[in-house]
Amino acid sequence: MPELPEVETVRRDLERLVVGRTVVQARATGRRSVRRYGDGPAALAAFDADVEGTRFTGTGRLGKYLVLHGTRAEDVLSALIIHLRMSGQLIHARPSDPLVVHTHVRLTLDDGHELRFVDPRTFGEMWTNPAALPDLGHLGPDALELAAEPRRFTELLRSRRTMVKALLMDQGVVAGIGNIYSDEILHRARVRPDRRGVDLSRPAARRIADITGEVLHAAVDLRGSSLSDAQYVDLAGLPGRAAQLHLVYDREHLPCASCGRPVVRIRFGGRSSYFCRHCQR
DNA sequence: AAGCACACCTGCTAGC
DNA sequence: TGCTAGCAGGTGTGCT
Numbered sequence: 010m011p012e013l014p015e016v017e018t019v020r021r022d023l024e025r026l027v028v029g030r031t032v033v034q035a036r037a038t039g040r041r042s043v044r045r046y047g048d049g050p051a052a053l054a055a056f057d058a059d060v061e062g063t064r065f066t067g068t069g070r071l072g073k074y075l076v077l078h079g080t081r082a083e084d085v086l087s088a089l090i091i092h093l094r095m096s097g098q099l100i101h102a103r104p105s106d107p108l109v110v111h112t113h114v115r116l117t118l119d120d121g122h123e124l125r126f127v128d129p130r131t132f133g134e135m136w137t138n139p140a141a142l143p144d145l146g147h148l149g150p151d152a153l154e155l156a157a158e159p160r161r162f163t164e165l166l167r168s169r170r171t172m173v174k175a176l177l178m179d180q181g182v183v184a185g186i187g188n189i190y191s192d193e194i195l196h197r198a199r200v201r202p203d204r205r206g207v208d209l210s211r212p213a214a215r216r217i218a219d220i221t222g223e224v225l226h227a228a229v230d231l232r233g234s235s236l237s238d239a240q241y242v243d244l245a246g247l248p249g250r251a252a253q254l255h256l257v258y259d260r261e262h263l264p265c266a267s268c269g270r271p272v273v274r275i276r277f278g279g280r281s282s283y284f285c286r287h288c289q290r
Numbered sequence: 291a292a293g294c295a296c297a298c299c300t301g302c303t304a305g306c
Numbered sequence: 307t308g309c310t311a312g313c314a315g316g317t318g319t320g321c322t
Contacts (some may be wrong), residue, residue, distance in 0.1 A: 011315060041299085074317075094316050096300075111300080130299045132316065171292065180317080187315060234315080238302070241315070258315095279295075281313085 011093045012073060013152050013185030014228035014251060015241050019099055020070045022244030023077060026101050028065050030118040031062045035060040039113025042126060045136040059114065059137045063087060071145050072152070072184025075099075088138045089146075091126070097133030100125045152185035156222030163214040166206045173209065173217070174202035186221070189234055189258045192222050192283045196257045201289045202275075202282045227254060236286060257283040 011019070035057040037043045042242030045058075046052035062082050069076035069088075077089040091099065102123045114126035114135065126135060149155075155162045162183075169176055176182055176190040186194070195202050198216040200209065209217075228234060228251035235241045235257065242248055256266045261274040265285040272280050 016316080092316085094298095095314070096316095128299095129301065130314090132298065169291090175293085178316095189315060236315075237316080240301095278293075280316095 010099070011233070011241050012187035012190050013070075013225055014190070015228050015233035015249065015272040016070055016073050016075055016093065016185070018243050018249060019093075020068050020075055022101070023065075023099070024068045026122070026244060027077065027118065027124060028067055030120055030122075031064040032060050032062065032116045033119050034117040035114070036117075037114045039111075039126075039128070039131065041130060042113040042134055043136065044134060056114075056136075059087075063089070065089075070136070070151070072148050072149070072180055073187070074145055074184075085139070089135060090138055091135040092133055093128070094130070094132035094134070095132040096240050096247075097126065097128040098240075098242055099244055100127060100242075100246055125209040126248055142162060148180055148184040149182045152183050152186065152221060155183050156218060156225065157216040159215060159222075162218035162221070163211065166217060167209050167211065169206035171206055172203045172277075173200060173206055174282060176206050177217075177221075183221075185225070188280055188282075189255070190228065192223060192258045193255060194221050196284055196289060197224065199289050202277060202284055204290075222256075227251070257285065259283065271289045 032231045037053045037056045040052055043052055043056040045054040063079040065077050065079045067078040069078060073092060075091040076200035079087050080090060081087060088186060103123050104123055109127055111129040112125050112127050116124040116126060166176060174191050174195060177194065194217060197220045200213050200217060231249055232243060233241055233249030234251040236252060239248055257272050258273045260283060262271050265272055265288055267288045268285065270285060270287045272283050273286055274283050
């Protein structure tokens with residue numbers, strides 16, 4: 010579920026509530042959430058030992074990956090890397106707060122709070138990297154960073170044969186955009202999702218580059234998009250309000266905000282894509 | 291290169 | 307009312 014604006018909202022909450030705190034106890038109970046430590050029972054203890062004693066010193070984000078930088082007692086740098094995938098949530102809770110089902114990791118902090126990882130579908134994961142910088146080399150530039158260089162973004166889009174929606178969602182091309190925001194960006198840029206990058210006019214590619222920044226910043230300002238199932242919530246468990254900005258996503262048959270014709274949904278690479286046949290060319 | 295299909299999971303809902 | 311098929315914000319692999 011979470012794309013860049015949702016992950017960025019969680020990062021800002023972590024910066025405020027978790028940075029400066031030390032993990033006095035780590036308790037992983039969900040093996041799949043810490044699967045990089047192996048698939049046996051020892052994986053849970055290995056994760057716990059890795060994280061316990063870490064003092065969080067800062068936060069980072071690359072695309073949809075969250076990074077909690079930290080140091081251990083012996084001044085060893087480490088980074089806790091978290092990907093929420095489809096259904097993961099990080100929740101800042103009190104120990105007395107009831108444990109919801111699918112709580113897979115609990116980190117007890119030295120201020121008495123807990124940082125909990127909740128993930129029904131168990132696609133999400135967390136792991137530590139001994140280096141200060143996590144191994145996220147397969148990712149392209151972060152979408153907000155690339156949007157700040159619109160000429161570079163424009164030429165990148167026009168250099169590829171791939172259909173532009175797939176390009177925007179390719180984390181190796183630009184990191185942080187998923188199914189919701191790619192549809193919203195392409196609608197505002199008036200470009201069909203199945204148009205090929207090389208076939209984009211320079212003005213059309215430039216619109217995508219400029220609008221990417223606008224859409225993502227606006228969504229961050231409203232603390233991310235929570236849909237009807239409320240799977241995405243912030244660190245306090247509260248939904249974001251950015252879904253009120255959606256013009257096409259999950260709006261099949263509803264009128265296009267520009268022309269009034271119905272928004273259509275097509276299957277595209279195995280997932281739904283929403284757009285306006287009249288306004289997007 | 292690029293485009294599929296599929297795998298990984300649980301939960302919700304639309305339709306029968 | 308109750309079952310089931312289909313679908314969901316993501317990513318990785320492996321095959322044409």
